[in-house]
Amino acid sequence: MKHYRLIISTFCVLAFFIFFSGIIRHDVNEKNYLSLATEKQFDCVGLIYKDTSASGSCVLISDRFVLSAAHVFIDSDTRPDTMEFNGQIAVNYVNYNHRVTDVTKLYLMFNGQKVKVKNLLLHPNYLDSLTEGSCDIALLELEQPINNITPAKVNTAFDELNSNVVGVGYGASGPANRPDLVSQQNKKIAGENVTDSIGGQKYLGRETLLVCDFDHPTRKDCNKSGSTIPRPLEYICSGGDSGGGLFRQKNNTWELIGICAGSGVDINQLMKTGYYGQTMEWTRVSLFTNWLSLLTR
Secondary structure (H helix, E strand, O other), rough: OOOOEEEEEOOHHHHHHHHOOOOEEOOOOOHHHHHHHHHHHHHEEEEEOOOOEEEEEEEEOOOOOOEEOHHHEEEEEEEEEEEEEEEEEEEEEEEEEEOOOOHHHHHEEEOOOEEEEEEEEEEEEHHHOOHOOOOOOOOEOOOOOOOOOOOOOOOOOOOOOEEEEEEEEEEEEOOOOOOHHEEEEEEEEEEEEEEEEEEEEEOOOOEEEEEEOOOOOOOOOOOOOOOOOOOOOOEOOOHOOOOOEEEEEEEEEEEOOOOOOOOEEEEEHHHHHHHOEEEEEEEEEHHHHHHEEEEEE
């Protein structure tokens, strides 16, 4: 699992960091988010398993190929370390011995269909530095084609800014104002947001990340960029949603514009407003169409 950026003020909420994804508005019933995820255009979003453990999300882009986030497929060993913070000793678990997941351990689930993975290709720029790579995208080739699910159309235009978008993936869920109620259930949840900015490291001369913030329904001190007005099903994703898809509707056609890469966690904001005011980042798929065409032809 990817290490998410932390802006640290206290260790008392560390238990919340790794598991938040599919965090929803506290004033909207979760069933609305679950219902959105069941719409046919999002059947292309699946769940990744390593052996028997759910490990992230993915998106079908042809009958034989699937996109996900590269960091989902980096395995590590863990050792405890101690550090002093505000005069107190805290245990920090450090990952080391990073390696790419053994492809024989992988299988995917799409609407109850189990499919095995034949090949796994992480973007070479990501592999240059593994967990800190700037091109957080992976391509999976299936052992057998999937013929009964319509693949996602991959966006090729660099016009994603200010788009109304829907993110879809599997992971923990809960109300944004109550981090203590968030739990890992691997539900398929879809939520709305707006691509407020584009940033991250550059690849082929363009920034690689689409960035959205989680606006509060009434408070204005949660806005990081763009409009302060939340979408009706505003949400933020991370954790188990890694590798899931960010979609927009353009000319009456749904297209995939991003792959869930991770989130930044501002703990001062978390202590004040819960998950409202946090941001999420999505790898910009329009930058990788040439790479994909070379591998999927």
